[in-house]
Amino acid sequence: MPRKQGLKKVVILGSGPIVIGQACEFDYSGTQACKALMKEGLEVVLINSNPATIMTDPEIASKVYIEPLKLTYVEKILRQERPDAIIPTLGGQTALNLALELDKAGILKELGIELLAATPEVIRAAEDREKFRDILDTVGARYPRSFMVRTYEQGMQVADDLGFPLILRPNYTLGGGGGGIAYSREEYQSKIAQGLHESPTSEVLVEESILGWQEFELEVMRDKAGTFVVICSIENFDPCGVHTGDSITVAPQQTLSDVAYQAMRDEARKIIEAVGVETGGANIQFAVNPATGERVVIEMNPRVSRSSALASKATGFPIAKIAALLAIGYNLEELRNDITGTTPCCYEPALDYVVTKIPRFAFEKFSGTKDQLTTQMRSVGEVMGIGRTFKESLQKALLSLEENDLGATPVILDEALLASGNSKRIYHVFQAFREGQTVDEVMAKTAINPWFLEQVEELAHFEKHMHNTPLTLELLRAAKKRGFSDAAIAKQTGHSVEELRQMRWQNKIVPAYFQVDTCAGEFRSETPYFYSTYFSPQQEMKLARPMLALLGSGPNRIGQGVEFDYSCVRSVREFQKNGLKVAMINSNPETVSTDYDTSDALFFEPLTTESVLEIMRFIEPIGFVAQLGGQTPINLAHKLVKVGQKLLGSSLESIDMAEDRALFVRICQELKFQIPRSGMAANFAEACTIAERIAYPIICRPSYVLGGRRMEIVESEEELKVYFDRHGSYISKEAPCLMDQFLDQALEVDVDLVRGPDWTVIGGVIEHIEAAGVHSGDSMGVVPPQRLKDETCRRIEDLSRRLADRLNVLGFLNLQLAVKNDEIFMLEANPRSSRSVPFIAKATGIPLVDLGVKGILGLKAKDVKPERYDWHAVKGVAVKGVVFPFKKFPEADSILGPEMKSTGETMGRGPDYAEALLKAVVACDLQLPTEGEVFLSLREKDKGDLFPLIQDLRQMGFTLSATRGTAAYLHEQGVECEAVKKVHEGRPHCVDRIRSGEVAFVINTTSGRTSIEASFGIRRSCVDYSIPCITESDAAKAFVLALKKRKQGDFSVNPL
């Protein structure tokens, strides 16, 4: 059946800010769908609040609305646009839930808008657990015995019936939010209470445990004619009990017999038919009891998902694109397989390689959090390794994590970490085999399928073999086939990495690049999507020329996420316009950059020196670009240049001048820029002397720590003493404590600029809303600045240009500066595209990435015409909002500081600051209370500063409660306020009050380690109960401004 008649304008809903469980895989699927529908000649209207994505680039859809994915805003857009239909299956759970809301509110009916791909009935059938179980009953599928719990008392009854351990799954939450495993009654009591609170429908499914069963997933598609295909089978390395997003997974499935696999496939087909998914993709998860072969259905998602993105990358089958085309009426039979170009889309990909996905975690960012994996997802990113065998793919995936160059690095074996799910388990499995444990022993402890264990055992034994055998070419070849990096071989054999490389190159022991062709070689394919393997010699292959290598950003992690993928993807077309072909190198399956039709050639490979160098040997590029993929490629640039590769854009010297702290300080001094005073102390005595010179407050951190770990703001000598008491073991003469003047209450700004040989374009100046002290990635920001004087802003721009000239930047430069009492301090420079580039580009409309490419290529001003771009000329205000994953880390403190903790961002756009701010906050899913009680706990210096705001709150009708000190201050000022006990003052205290639901929101500003620790309970209870908790005074002002705006009620929505 061809395309639906009368379909002209379609709305695609995005998934909003990146959060754990819903990340940039939806940028990939949405972007792919937009491109496919645009190609069909449809008018595509995209709505998403996430500015960091490719899909919100104005070129991806006919119209892009960066607006909150909330009923009122979307309703207004729909009234304005009057589309024919909405596709809700591409934006994750957020889009599905929003579609249900639109339906329930009668808006779809009123406006005559059709839901394509999934009707409300289908969404409810798959998502409502009770309805879904009825469907499973009708098709004869089994599921774990369970009960839907709606009250605490009922929950306790159910626990008695089912026994422990129990699995909790709150209804309609994403990434299993609020769920988990309860091993005991005590654990269960607190989890059930939280789960009921988390579920929008106050329902939690309490389920009998299937811990230790094997977990599988099928990615399936179905069209209106009923044609059903399994795109990919995925098997979890980790047994049930670990969320599939946190599991190591393997595709295709490896350990099911054909009989068992086909039975699962049949069941999937029956389920999807019964649920009624007519057009598009779905994923169904199964568990299989390894002892009995018994199979149960765990869940189904009637939409594209994280797994479907992985399946697309694993097989080459573009699920989201095909899902979008099915949604507008096509059948699978009518669509061609892009990869082969000759066969139809109604087929099941056959793989002649193995794919392994490994999640990447960020537990170290959330101190106090146990590294423990359960049914609630906690990983922040993932990598995929493609190899000819599981061994090769597993090792490539481990290398792709960018944690070290050994892959399976040795650890001190910890039996506890072996026995339960955690982020380090794979290393302990390796270690167990290194130490001589058998497959049976490890299986008994881990419940991992013996076939996987055999593979790991073989690798561990091969390591030993390498160690004990003189290195021959034969052995080297065998090691490379098993996926060992040169560094790993070097470690076992005592040869250097360089020697090994020479030895390999001289003897042609090099990887071959094979196509991901969806058909195991059965049909000819022209698609330049490659993976490397040492199993075969290179087939002849024609590559487009001249080609450059573009290094991507690897797995998403806190601090390096989708923003960098935006820069990479956006740059491709501009390079192409300049007559160049682009080879993309990346290891992240969630991204748009690893879509096979983004670049001229895609290499799905680890971003390690070795693998990048091999690719370059193969493609012989004119050079490589390291500025677009964040810190990962910058870190590789040195090593690549050292072996003779050509770096495009800013030279290594430019990069060093910005990256090397000593060099940078010298340049700042030379240019007469002010920088914060600093010093290095080997012990407490030295620190005291330095502190006198710098003056408190001071930021202290040990040397050689990443991501701001153990970084603290110290306000007095007393605190400095405590700091050394706590962290002294990390501080020595060799690794001194770095001490920097802390610019208390200073205003921070980010500047993103691009420069060519004789021109510079300032993309914009983002003013941080929080004062200095909060990581730039965690602070909200606004363009144009609202508090900065115009004159200061001009000076900042001038300094930025001068620094860019001095560093001789070709391409991107990101600067962080602080302003205190009109004095400008240069804080740091990043010689690359930054996290804020997509935000600025979308806030100002300046094609910053395109310009950066022109700079990298050395285009002159006469061609670039930089004078056309003036960010000051932009009308309206854009605010960056920030989302945090604290909910997923129950032991973590939500206070903001110098270490970045946020996973994603939103953008609010409006004619004025207040509206933009409100939208940015709403899009972060913060509940904005309109009435009730505000609880205040303020540090001394904020009390006066925030007094006007407190009066505003009173006027808006909020009542006040506060800790004793704050309450006393307010009473003095004649403001009515109830005093509440602090936690250590006895019960009922302020945390009891918050947990009992009496508080609408909290302002809790605090500093100094002791008071931060004392107020932990306040912040934690707010996180647990989704109550806004503002921890910084400027943020509090912004929040109240948003509340006021919300009261007014009016707003506008406008496309980019």
Add this chain to the structure above:
Amino acid sequence: MSMTKGFLVLESGETFSGLWQGEERVERAGEVVFNTSHSGYEEMATDPSYFGQILVLTAPQQGNYGEDDKWWESRRIWIEGFVCVELQNSWREKTWKQKLIKHGVPILTDIDTRTLVLKLRERGTMWGALVHESSPEKALERARQLIAEKQKGEKDWVHLTSRRQEETLKGDNPRGPRIAALDLGCKENSLRELKRRCSEIRIFPSRATPEQIRAYNPDGIFLSNGPGDPADVQQAPETVRALVGWKPIFGICMGHQILGRALGGETYKLKFGHRGSNHPIKDSLLNKIYMTSQNHGYAVKLESLPKTVQVTHVNLNDNTVAGIFDPTRKAMSVQFHPESHPGPHEASELFDFFIGQTQ
């Protein structure tokens, strides 16, 4: 057993080296074919349609889930050799590798199956041999001998795999029809599918005469799958020609090709055949599209079929004929494997269709 070098030598003279995993002097020749299924190695190895063939699996790792006699599709392993990238090799009580060795099947692993597949795809199916020699030169010589010997043998592979005696199976459905099954190299699962639906099945050798079958007086006639070139099959086309129109007929794979020939059509050799579990079929009889299990090197030529015969099934990958139906004579057949094992089950409804024809 120590692992040493071994070779897969193609008749074109190209050699692929790998690790010899089988018994030392068990060397064999056969047609080299590849299958893209992810699972089902034991079903494939015991499928008589693989008679005379060296099976190359594109899925790199095999033997992962062990072995089990209940997956057997006939009384023995038929393949002349088993080739893949890696074979499960760690110690277990029962492994697929041990079973292959026990049944005298040569095994070659660590070979570049991708390059091999691309070669077969470009140049078409070739003969080859698995040999255990120390050098490529010696391997080539030995392979030539083996291939020549093998090619001298009986051409009617169907006869070689078929039962020699009639055999009667009691069906599970007392109210179902009685079916005569012509064993052209029949897979067990076809018989299981029939058994479920029939009251009785009598299995006839491939060279059974029309009279033998008439004497049984069945309600329908089933033509099984089987190996080799349909043009080399003796007696079966004549038998079928004599019976067409007498009772409803249902043929699978070789059975389809035999029916095609019996109806006056021609068969031809495909370049490299269809072998896998992911072949899309458009079925205008049941009016749907589904994935099928396939394993054949020959096909029925579209233009050669008489006008009375409808082409009901088309392979959407290359638009070859995948099924025919003569409604007036109630004769139908499909090129693929509705009995699956290995592969998807959707087409099993065709057995129902056939049973419906008999009632």
